[in-house]
Amino acid sequence: MIRAIALLGLVAACRGPWLPVATEADATRSNAAVADLNRGRQLLIHSCSGCHLTPSPRDHRAADWPSEVAEMRERSKLDADEVALITQYLTAFAEQR
């Protein structure tokens, strides 16, 4: 049983959540800088994976991400700039509804 759970975790880790690296096209589309988007991606990977799988931009709609990240802010001990970058990344790749 324990082995089965460990194996499941391994499979999940290999597939991993969908976390695209930002390109120029993404930056233009979302009116942001590529470097900022990818800094947000790195912060997300480092600060938001300790307690659950790294959230994927597609987990929520763009309009819902700011409040979702705000809710997690204290848990992850991020400052306002880091929160803004993470939110920008998640919003840029979320479904724009």
Ligand code: HEC
């Ligand atoms: C210290 C642990 C911890 C850290 C760090 C953390 N989270 Fe969470 N997160 C949780 C727990 C526990 C839940 C589920 C319970 C809840 O929603 O209160 C959760 C739930 C969520 C949910 C809700 C999922 C849903 O289905 O609505 C989202 C989105 C989320 N986290 C995003 C993030 C993001 C983004 C970060 C980084 C900024 C982050 N989390 C960092 C512990 C953490």
